[in-house]
Structures are given as structure tokens and as C-alpha cells.
Amino acid sequence: MEIFRNCNLMYVPSLLIVGEKMVKAKSPSIEDDIKVIPGNSSLLLIAPHGVSTKPKDDINTDILTHEIVKQLGCCGIINDVFRKPRKMKGPNLENKDLNLYKIEQAQMHPTFLDEIRKMIKPPGKTLVVWIHGMKNSSAKTEAKNKASKFKGRADALHALIGFGQGDSPKTGEPKNSFTACKETANRFKNLLTEYGLTTILTRKNASNFRGRHEDYMNQWFMNEGYKRSQVESIQLEIREKDFRDTVDNLKKTANILSKALSGLVIGIKP
Numbered sequence: 001m002e003i004f005r006n007c008n009l010m011y012v013p014s015l016l017i018v019g020e021k022m023v024k025a026k027s028p029s030i031e032d033d034i035k036v037i038p039g040n041s042s043l044l045l046i047a048p049h050g051v052s053t054k055p056k057d058d059i060n061t062d063i064l065t066h067e068i069v070k071q072l073g074c075c076g077i078i079n080d081v082f083r084k085p086r087k088m089k090g091p092n093l094e095n096k097d098l099n100l101y102k103i104e105q106a107q108m109h110p111t112f113l114d115e116i117r118k119m120i121k122p123p124g125k126t127l128v129v130w131i132h133g134m135k136n137s138s139a140k141t142e143a144k145n146k147a148s149k150f151k152g153r154a155d156a157l158h159a160l161i162g163f164g165q166g167d168s169p170k171t172g173e174p175k176n177s178f179t180a181c182k183e184t185a186n187r188f189k190n191l192l193t194e195y196g197l198t199t200i201l202t203r204k205n206a207s208n209f210r211g212r213h214e215d216y217m218n219q220w221f222m223n224e225g226y227k228r229s230q231v232e233s234i235q236l237e238i239r240e241k242d243f244r245d246t247v248d249n250l251k252k253t254a255n256i257l258s259k260a261l262s263g264l265v266i267g268i269k270p
């Protein structure tokens with residue numbers, strides 16, 4: 001829990017990172033870079049939008065992901081440096097304007113994709129979970145939508161799981177492109193909910209949060225020809241209120257995810 005005592009929610013202190021075997025990716029051209037944490041390769045957690053300085057993208061997903069990786073001893077890749085390009089700005093590696101969840105922009109980074117490839121290398125299967133943060137209003141919108149079939153008050157929904165359900169937002173192709181087995185997605189949903197993060201599988205007709213878009217990293221494994229027997233990939237969206245907003249809530253959320261993931265992945269124990 002040291003990270004939470006030390007952190008001021010602005011950034012993960014770099015000394016602490018080094019002390020805990022979090023190492024910078026080897027990109028000689030980049031001064032401050034994504035953080036790569038080796039560990040049990042049955043599970044890889046990636047925070048693609050965890051930029052730690054303001055304006056942040058998915059607020060505090062860097063701290064959250066680091067804490068879970070630390071608890072579980074699994075593999076982790078944390079981007080606390082690159083920011084999604086703001087309006088009118090194009091992606092730019094040197095300026096640290098890159099959306100690492102977009103395949104085209106992830107390819108502009110010298111080592112990110114290679115680090116992922118290394119961590120999911122056989123033997124053994126890897127579950128990859130992309131840790132994102134959604135707006136509170138997005139959670140409410142999804143809860144209220146009839147197609148979500150969510151029973152309960154709109155503010156009682158905390159998280160969404162995307163694993164390629166529904167049609168392609170890019171081509172309109174009317175079929176699922178599952179990146180994880182349905183059973184895995186359902187079990188993850190149930191475990192998270194049981195431990196206090198009420199989660200649903202994103203409805204098939206949602207415009208976002210389905211992990212279905214071919215141009216985004218959740219589908220990258222499928223695009224690259226990996227089989228689901230080698231890699232399963234899940235996009236997890238966690239709302240900010242009560243789960244990513246304070247030190248205590250980050251601690252609580254990290255514990256929930258750690259318990260759920262250790263229940264889901266064989267050989268992963270906190």
C-alpha cells in the first residue's frame with residue numbers, strides 16, 4: 001500500500017517505481033517513457049491512458065493499475081506519459097501526444113507493441129485487461145439504456161466490459177468480433193460485481209466501450225492472428241466517482257480488481 005501513502009494523486013513517484021521493479025521501456029529517444037513491469041504472464045494489465053500530469057486522460061488509471069500489478073505480481077504496462085492528442089493536434093511522439101489505445105498511434109511508439117508481444121509469448125495463455133476510465137455520465141447513460149438491461153438505479157452502475165461484442169463501428173459488419181471467451185467476460189463481470197464494482201457487459205448497440213473497433217488495441221491481437229487460446233483481451237471501463245477519485249477509493253478499487261482477477265486467472269494470487 002506504500003504507493004498510496006506516498007502518492008499525491010498527481011503522479012507515481014519515480015523512485016518508488018524503480019524500487020518496485022518497474023522499469024522504463026528501452027527507447028533511447030524518449031526521456032520519460034511508458035513503464036514496463038515484468039511478472040506472471042498469465043495476466044497482463046495495461047493502462048493506455050494513464051497520463052499522470054494534467055490534463056489527464058483516464059484519471060488515476062496509472063496509479064490504480066500499478067497497485068493491482070503490485071498486489072498480483074502479474075505483468076503490467078503503464079503509460080503515464082503520453083496524452084491523447086487534443087483537438088486540432090496530430091499524434092506526435094516527441095511531444096508525447098499519442099493515443100496508445102489506437103493501433104496506428106501505438107505503432108509510432110518504438111517499443112510499446114514489442115513489449116506486449118514479449119509478455120504474451122507462449123507457452124501459456126495470457127489474459128490482457130485494458131484499464132480505462134469512463135465519465136460518470138457515460139456509466140449513467142449506459143445504465144439507463146434499455147438495451148443494457150441494467151436493473152437498478154442509474155448511479156449504481158460502476159463499470160463496463162467490452163470484448164468485441166456487436167457490429168463493427170468502422171465497417172458496419174454485423175457480427176461480433178470477440179476478443180475473449182464469453183465465459184471469461186461473464187465470470188469477470190460477476191466477480192467484479194460480487195466484490196463491489198457493479199459491472200455489465202456493454203450492450204451490443206453502444207457506440208463505444210465494446211472493444212470492437214478494428215483500429216483500437218483491444219482488437220489488435222485478433223488483427224495480428226493470435227488465437228483466443230493464446231490471448232484473451234478485455235476492455236474495462238471504470239467510472240470516476242467512488243472508484244478513481246480519492247486515495248481511499250483507489251485502494252478499494254485496486255483490492256476489488258485484485259480479488260476478481262485472482263479468481264479469474266489460474267495461478268494468480270494476491
Ligand SMILES: [Zn+2]
Nearest residue numbers: 049058132133
Ligand atoms: Zn481510455
